Amino acid sequence: MVFSGLTFLLLFLPSLLILYFLSRGLRWRNGILVIFSLIFYAWGEPIMVLLLIGTTLFNYLVAKRMAACTDVRGKKLCLILGVAGSLAGLLYFKYAGFFLATLADLFGFRLDFAAPRLPIGISFYTFQILTYTVDVYRGKAGVQKNFWRLLLYVSCFPQLIAGPIVQYSDVAAALDERAISLDDFVDGTRRFLLGLGKKVLLANTCGSFLLTVLPTGTGPRSIAGAWLSAFLYSLQLYFDFSAYSDMAIGLGRVLGFSYKENFLYPYLSASPTDFWRRWHISLSSFFRDYVYIPLGGSRRGKARRMLNLLIVWALTGLWHGAAWNFVIWGLYWFMLLVVDKDLSRLWERVPRFLRWLFTLFAAVVGWTIFYYTDMPGLGAHLSALFGGGLPWLDAATASAFRQYALFLPMACVAAAPIVPQLKRMSQRRPWLALGGTVFAVVVGLLSLLFLIRQSYNPFIYFRF
Amino acid sequence: MKRTLSFLLQYGTLVLFGGLGALLLLYGEKEPHASLTENRMLAGFPELSADTVKSGDFMSGLEEYLCDNMPERDWLVEQADLLMSRFSLDGPADEEAAENALYEQVMAMAQEDTTDDTPGPATMEAPALTAAPTAGPTPASTFEAEATPVAVSEASPTPESASPEPVSKKDLSAIPSCALTLTEKNGRLRTIYTFSPENIRGMIMTLDAYRAVLPADGRVFFAQPPFPSVANNLINGLCVDWNSDLEATINAYSDEGVCMVNVLDVLRQPLLDGESMYFTTDHHWTPRAACYTANVMLQTMGIDPKPYDSYSFITYRDFFGSAANGPSYRSSHKPDTLEILIPTTPVKGYKISWDRSEEESPLLFYRPSYAAFLGGTQGPWRRFETGVDCGRCCLVIGDSFANCFLPFLTPYYETVHATDLRGSYYDQRHAQWTVSEYIRENGIDDVYFILSTANGVNTVNLIRTLRDCL
Numbered sequence: 001m002v003f004s005g006l007t008f009l010l011l012f013l014p015s016l017l018i019l020y021f022l023s024r025g026l027r028w029r030n031g032i033l034v035i036f037s038l039i040f041y042a043w044g045e046p047i048m049v050l051l052l053i054g055t056t057l058f059n060y061l062v063a064k065r066m067a068a069c070t071d072v073r074g075k076k077l078c079l080i081l082g083v084a085g086s087l088a089g090l091l092y093f094k095y096a097g098f099f100l101a102t103l104a105d106l107f108g109f110r111l112d113f114a115a116p117r118l119p120i121g122i123s124f125y126t127f128q129i130l131t132y133t134v135d136v137y138r139g140k141a142g143v144q145k146n147f148w149r150l151l152l153y154v155s156c157f158p159q160l161i162a163g164p165i166v167q168y169s170d171v172a173a174a175l176d177e178r179a180i181s182l183d184d185f186v187d188g189t190r191r192f193l194l195g196l197g198k199k200v201l202l203a204n205t206c207g208s209f210l211l212t213v214l215p216t217g218t219g220p221r222s223i224a225g226a227w228l229s230a231f232l233y234s235l236q237l238y239f240d241f242s243a244y245s246d247m248a249i250g251l252g253r254v255l256g257f258s259y260k261e262n263f264l265y266p267y268l269s270a271s272p273t274d275f276w277r278r279w280h281i282s283l284s285s286f287f288r289d290y291v292y293i294p295l296g297g298s299r300r301g302k303a304r305r306m307l308n309l310l311i312v313w314a315l316t317g318l319w320h321g322a323a324w325n326f327v328i329w330g331l332y333w334f335m336l337l338v339v340d341k342d343l344s345r346l347w348e349r350v351p352r353f354l355r356w357l358f359t360l361f362a363a364v365v366g367w368t369i370f371y372y373t374d375m376p377g378l379g380a381h382l383s384a385l386f387g388g389g390l391p392w393l394d395a396a397t398a399s400a401f402r403q404y405a406l407f408l409p410m411a412c413v414a415a416a417p418i419v420p421q422l423k424r425m426s427q428r429r430p431w432l433a434l435g436g437t438v439f440a441v442v443v444g445l446l447s448l449l450f451l452i453r454q455s456y457n458p459f460i461y462f463r464f
Numbered sequence: 465m466k467r468t469l470s471f472l473l474q475y476g477t478l479v480l481f482g483g484l485g486a487l488l489l490l491y492g493e494k495e496p497h498a499s500l501t502e503n504r505m506l507a508g509f510p511e512l513s514a515d516t517v518k519s520g521d522f523m524s525g526l527e528e529y530l531c532d533n534m535p536e537r538d539w540l541v542e543q544a545d546l547l548m549s550r551f552s553l554d555g556p557a558d559e560e561a562a563e564n565a566l567y568e569q570v571m572a573m574a575q576e577d578t579t580d581d582t583p584g585p586a587t588m589e590a591p592a593l594t595a596a597p598t599a600g601p602t603p604a605s606t607f608e609a610e611a612t613p614v615a616v617s618e619a620s621p622t623p624e625s626a627s628p629e630p631v632s633k634k635d636l637s638a639i640p641s642c643a644l645t646l647t648e649k650n651g652r653l654r655t656i657y658t659f660s661p662e663n664i665r666g667m668i669m670t671l672d673a674y675r676a677v678l679p680a681d682g683r684v685f686f687a688q689p690p691f692p693s694v695a696n697n698l699i700n701g702l703c704v705d706w707n708s709d710l711e712a713t714i715n716a717y718s719d720e721g722v723c724m725v726n727v728l729d730v731l732r733q734p735l736l737d738g739e740s741m742y743f744t745t746d747h748h749w750t751p752r753a754a755c756y757t758a759n760v761m762l763q764t765m766g767i768d769p770k771p772y773d774s775y776s777f778i779t780y781r782d783f784f785g786s787a788a789n790g791p792s793y794r795s796s797h798k799p800d801t802l803e804i805l806i807p808t809t810p811v812k813g814y815k816i817s818w819d820r821s822e823e824e825s826p827l828l829f830y831r832p833s834y835a836a837f838l839g840g841t842q843g844p845w846r847r848f849e850t851g852v853d854c855g856r857c858c859l860v861i862g863d864s865f866a867n868c869f870l871p872f873l874t875p876y877y878e879t880v881h882a883t884d885l886r887g888s889y890y891d892q893r894h895a896q897w898t899v900s901e902y903i904r905e906n907g908i909d910d911v912y913f914i915l916s917t918a919n920g921v922n923t924v925n926l927i928r929t930l931r932d933c934l
Contacts, residue, residue, distance in 0.1 A: 005527055205548075
């Protein structure tokens with residue numbers, strides 16, 4: 001099920017909220033939330049819900065055993081078992097086909113292996129359950145004795161299938177006790193409605209615009225077409241993913257959970273490092289806390305730091321998809337970040353506008369690598385960005401540009417921090433807060449209108 | 465206070481969402497049904513079983529059901545489209561410019577298609593004609609007459625063969641009501657349209673009035689093609705047959721020289737045989753269906769018309785029509801194939817304005833659009849000089865369904881005139897001549913009415929306007 005589907009908006013969400021707020025006591029609310037979350041997941045993956053429950057149960061038992069161990073070696077063994085067991089599912093479903101095909105290509109043997117269908121959200125919930133096992137090992141979090149509460153942590157539907165990746169220690173307290181105020185409900189609902197609008201009105205329109213300029217399976221027909229399509233894909237990715245995060249954070253708040261921000265207007269970044277502090281923050285935090293720092297971070301000399309960064313970015317690329325373009329994309333960012341860190345003093349002397357322009361350019365080129373899973377297509381588009389023997393402008397691009405001319409500046413404005421600014425202003429002018437609510441309701445109703453109009457609106461980040 | 469108001473507003477929105485959901489579950493149309501505006505079957509409530517849940521069909525079916533059965537869906541979709549158009553800089557003139565740009569691009573492709581797939585104009589065969597009877601048009605002298613089998617003759621009984629028993633002419637008070645029905649798999653008849661005696665009488669009076677202003681050997685033809693949403697019932701196998709008794713009734717009660725062709729009879733067998741009679745992404749019939757209908761009309765005049773497959777075409781396999789709602793539709797639907805006729809003679813076309821000034825406008829445009837036919841409907845008058853030397857002229861009065869029908873008359877008439885008398889294309893206040901004056905001045909022999917069911921017998925105002933304009 002997706003947030004931007006009529007089944008969710010008209011049937012699932014109202015039913016859940018009625019039952020959730022009618023029930024008294026945390027046990028009932030947790031129970032309702034677990035049942036609805038499993039239905040939410042099973043709606044798209046009727047069988048794979050068993051994998052989700054199985055992975056959770058496995059880590060629940062491992063963590064319990066770990067807590068019972070008195071010696072460090074036993075705890076470490078439990079940790080290795082928990083991490084390996086959790087990653088085994090991810091490796092099999094997501095990477096087995098890719099690695100075997102690569103090996104077959106390398107050594108020239110024929111392989112009859114049909115890659116299994118990727119369970120929705122497996123990359124997200126695997127990382128979430130890993131944070132539980134590791135946090136228990138580190139002593140950062142206590143072991144969860146109630147399986148259903150651990151299942152609620154992993155399966156809680158707002159963040160289940162497209163993040164943000166919620167670390168166990170961040171929500172452990174809320175699983176045992178949480179209160180919901182009127183402010184939580186109002187702010188959470190508003191955030192959800194605005195996120196819905198971001199997805200339906202902005203991300204989907206960007207997607208339609210992109211398909212007009214760059215129909216699926218084709219390459220750019222002009223230099224302008226190449227840049228416009230790269231820029232549109234960058235906007236679509238941002239709106240799509242950050243909209244999902246907004247909706248998840250909003251719904252979480254309505255239900256009494258407080259999730260951390262996942263996006264902080266990344267296209268305003270003035271350096272590659274800054275960009276990754278603002279884009280998919282929960283993933284960067286995961287890799288920092290659970291991969292980079294355990295590997296030694298920057299404490300073991302420059303060469304080791306480089307190696308650690310290389311590992312982190314290769315994994316970041318692979319996490320996004322089992323294809324070589326994602327690995328290249330990860331390494332592309334690795335190089336940019338290394339250069340950025342090494343030249344940081346020099347870089348800071350450059351005017352901020354130029355730094356911003358460069359970072360935006362780097363991000364747009366990066367998303368172009370991200371877009372193409374076929375290497376010839378990627379090569380052709382990168383070549384088109386810088387000439388590639390194509391004309392400056394083609395008729396289809398010009399026509400599409402005119403068709404969406406007024407949408408484009410609106411989308412650019414929407415990618416800037418307007419809402420936080422208005423929120424700050426509304427603290428002094430309460431009528432602005434009410435205006436914000438009216439705006440959110442109008443956006444919500446418009447989104448419903450557009451959902452009726454268009455039946456094709458997949459979330460891009462589901463495939464990760 | 466403001467916080468409470470915010471809460472109530474947002475709470476109200478969620479209640480509205482939930483209320484809509486409950487309303488759709490309780491009162492939504494549970495059976496699949498046709499949408500006229502979208503040219504497709506709207507989803508019914510999905511089957512709930514272990515298999516459909518396991519396969520995910522129930523879930524996707526429920527989403528479709530909720531979307532398709534939304535109250536006032538057509539209006540809502542229209543409003544969303546209107547809103548989207550506000551973000552576009554393109555006006556009609558820009559769209560024309562964009563189309564011209566596209567035209568330039570596809571002409572190159574069309575040239576390749578012509579050389580690859582279809583014989584070019586230079587290699588085209590002359591149309592097959594037999595000597596016309598005294599009442600019919602004279603075959604073009606430049607064409608050799610040859611006996612070519614008529615593709616539709618087997619599947620399409622001529623209107624005369626379908627006429628009911630003779631009744632006393634002009635006893636219009638005895639006209640029965642008629643209906644267009646679908647036969648479901650279980651043999652049950654489902655009525656799609658009913659035609660009241662008053663509406664049929666109005667149509668007959670109009671047809672007779674036109675017949676009266678034509679020469680003695682003139683003919684008035686009428687065809688009322690149903691919308692694809694009706695045909696989809698046959699195409700999708702939901703129904704096994706369709707029938708209409710309207711045509712036989714009109715033929716029985718109207719004057720001699722008036723002939724209404726039963727399009728359902730013409731298209732039945734081809735539809736059941738899986739021939740493309742309607743587009744799947746557009747609300748019009750295909751040129752093939754139009755040609756079959758035209759040929760039945762021509763046959764009644766003793767002409768042996770050229771079968772559809774013996775014409776040459778430029779073929780576009782990426783046609784998305786009026787139902788294609790934006791690029792997202794295109795990525796999730798299969799395109800149609802659009803065949804645009806290569807005329808058998810170099811037809812010259814003109815748009816005629818109210819002030820009688822003329823501007824050249826081709827018969828056909830080679831681009832993947834239904835507007836390829838005549839460049840779309842353009843008022844008030846059109847004239848096509850076919851280069852066929854037969855001394856006979858005709859006038860086609862219709863809606864957009866007539867646009868792809870008209871080219872199939874060009875091999876048999878010296879001049880083909882066209883007009884669309886609907887209010888948005890024809891304004892009587894500006895008319896400097898009546899239709900009867902136009903018929904007289906231009907020596908028109910035959911009149912063809914091609915009006916889809918949306919503009920046919922039941923459109924009382926339009927049928928009255930057709931008479932008033934005369």
